[in-house]
Amino acid sequence: SRPDAVWRRWVEGTAEIFEATRMATCDLSVVVLSLGAPPELATAVASLCRQSVIPEIVVVNSNGGDVLGRLSAMRDRVRIITTTERLYAGAVRNIGIDASRGAHVSFLASDCTAVPGSIAKRLEKHRAGARAVSAFVVPQDSASVCQNAAAFLLHSSRNASSGLPD
Numbered sequence: 084s085r086p087d088a089v090w091r092r093w094v095e096g097t098a099e100i101f102e103a104t105r106m107a108t109c110d111l112s113v114v115v116l117s118l119g120a121p122p123e124l125a126t127a128v129a130s131l132c133r134q135s136v137i138p139e140i141v142v143v144n145s146n147g148g149d150v151l152g153r154l155s156a157m158r159d160r161v162r163i164i165t166t167t168e169r170l171y172a173g174a175v176r177n178i179g180i181d182a183s184r185g186a187h188v189s190f191l192a193s194d195c196t197a198v199p200g201s202i203a204k205r206l207e208k209h210r211a212g213a214r215a216v217s218a219f220v221v222p223q224d225s226a227s228v229c230q231n232a233a234a235f236l237l238h239s240s241r242n243a244s245s246g247l248p249d
């Protein structure tokens with residue numbers, strides 16, 4: 084089925100889908116949540132394209148912005164859905180789920196990046212029977228004592244040194 088067929092139920096305004104010409108086929112789809120096509124969106128998507136196992140990448144951008152321009156270097160590897168209206172994160176996630184083809188779906192905010200090897204590790208956990216696998220949480224500046232402490236206190240079971248939890 085076409086990923087364009089179902090996701091439109093979450094959008095009342097104008098929306099477009101741009102299909103990738105070299106989309107990865109993978110059991111894991113990653114939906115990248117974007118608001119207004121911020122500059123860091125390209126970094127988030129690039130972190131997925133550099134993985135040892137490249138997931139299906141679906142970018143859902145709400146509230147306009149030049150999402151095609153931001154992702155021009157990777158556009159052939161990413162399914163992009165963009166809306167002119169601002170959507171809540173739940174609607175963006177639902178659109179991404181509907182537009183995904185993978186057996187498992189993960190989410191990545193546009194201001195975050197995927198830890199190297201995280202896609203392969205997530206797939207390993209899913210293939211071993213895990214129904215849900217949480218993401219790594221690492222501080223943006225690993226040299227910052229405050230960021231490291233906050234990340235450890237808030238997400239100790241989800242930091243990269245502990246491995247991915249089940």
